[in-house]
Amino acid sequence: MARVRHEDDDDKSTPRRPSASRTEDRGVLSAELEPDDRGPGLRPTTFDEYVGQTALKHKLQIFVQAARERSEPLDHTLLHGPPGLGKTTMAQILAHELQVTIHLTSGPAVEHKGVLAGHLTALSAGDVLFIDEIHRLSPTVEESLYSAMEDGRIDLPVGEGTRARTMPFSLAPFTLIGATTRTALLSAPLRERFQIVEGIELYTDDELAQIVTRTSKILGMPATESGALEIGRRSRGTPRIANRLTRRVRDFAQVRGRTAIDRPDAEHALAQLGVDPQGLDATDRRILEAIVEVYEGGPVGIEALAATLGEPRDTLEDVYEPFLLQRGFLARTPRGRQVTRKALEHLELGDKPTQTPRRKRRGGDGQGQLDL
Numbered sequence: 519m520a521r522v523r524h525e526d527d528d529d530k531s532t533p534r535r536p537s538a539s540r541t542e543d544r545g546v547l548s549a550e551l552e553p554d555d556r557g558p559g560l561r562p563t564t565f566d567e568y569v570g571q572t573a574l575k576h577k578l579q580i581f582v583q584a585a586r587e588r589s590e591p592l593d594h595t596l597l598h599g600p601p602g603l604g605k606t607t608m609a610q611i612l613a614h615e616l617q618v619t620i621h622l623t624s625g626p627a628v629e630h631k632g633v634l635a636g637h638l639t640a641l642s643a644g645d646v647l648f649i650d651e652i653h654r655l656s657p658t659v660e661e662s663l664y665s666a667m668e669d670g671r672i673d674l675p676v677g678e679g680t681r682a683r684t685m686p687f688s689l690a691p692f693t694l695i696g697a698t699t700r701t702a703l704l705s706a707p708l709r710e711r712f713q714i715v716e717g718i719e720l721y722t723d724d725e726l727a728q729i730v731t732r733t734s735k736i737l738g739m740p741a742t743e744s745g746a747l748e749i750g751r752r753s754r755g756t757p758r759i760a761n762r763l764t765r766r767v768r769d770f771a772q773v774r775g776r777t778a779i780d781r782p783d784a785e786h787a788l789a790q791l792g793v794d795p796q797g798l799d800a801t802d803r804r805i806l807e808a809i810v811e812v813y814e815g816g817p818v819g820i821e822a823l824a825a826t827l828g829e830p831r832d833t834l835e836d837v838y839e840p841f842l843l844q845r846g847f848l849a850r851t852p853r854g855r856q857v858t859r860k861a862l863e864h865l866e867l868g869d870k871p872t873q874t875p876r877r878k879r880r881g882g883d884g885q886g887q888l889d890l
Contacts, residue, residue, distance in 0.1 A: 570725035599718035602758030605697035625654030652696035653703040720755030741779040748784040816856030
């Protein structure tokens, strides 16, 4: 099992094994799990337990097996995709399959070069350093990471004032696993230093139903096939949301005296939670309704839409848009976002326009003319 080391762990209270050790007796030192994963362990720890992403798993299994056969660290790996799809979980599985320690941190937490140096110099041979939201590293820290990834060294400052200089420090061979929800924000030099770049896609309803089935059993309230599918298809293609909804549906079913979650239980609980049969929540409906009511169906720019809703642009692009686009409720055009006929029918607004009238150039009388 992989040893998990969080950035806040105290090295003095947790002695380290020799760097060459890569045996299976490595236990968990400590782990900072996401809120939905506290309590019973819901995170899969092996490729066999990981549901979905079949093509990705197959490729990573080959890369891991090849690295182990060569007794080398896995090549530096970048995982990208929307939030909640399991990038952190996949990193922990990779460390487990490699039988090495994983050190967890995030881009905002690595505030300066000294913090990065602390993480890198604490790595033993073959260890994994996982940096979540790696696109949020500062340029100075990112530049220090280049030499660590390519040459296995980092330059440490020595002395102060006019006597200050840098000393190269050799690092143990390691694997950097970066995770990002915004690949476009990664600088080209950093992105090109990853030898393995893989995306994690939104899950299908059937895959999410499998996750719900597994989670419900762990939580002590098993779900029937129809109940699991009902929760799965309303989970926005995201395992994290599937686990969260399963917890809440379990609460409703438990209070109603159920011993298992069936479809009526799931429908009742999800209706109470404001998740409609298509998986849209209140914010999804606000987005679509704003485009219809304020912008007559669109197209509308993301900045204008964010201002109208009072939501950050990043939240709309990273959290809500991928699902709405995948399910066909929203379309992205060169001129902006536009609702689809499917969205109008779902919102029961079938008589509303689906495109904003375009204003032509002003005529000779100075009056604007509308192109209807």
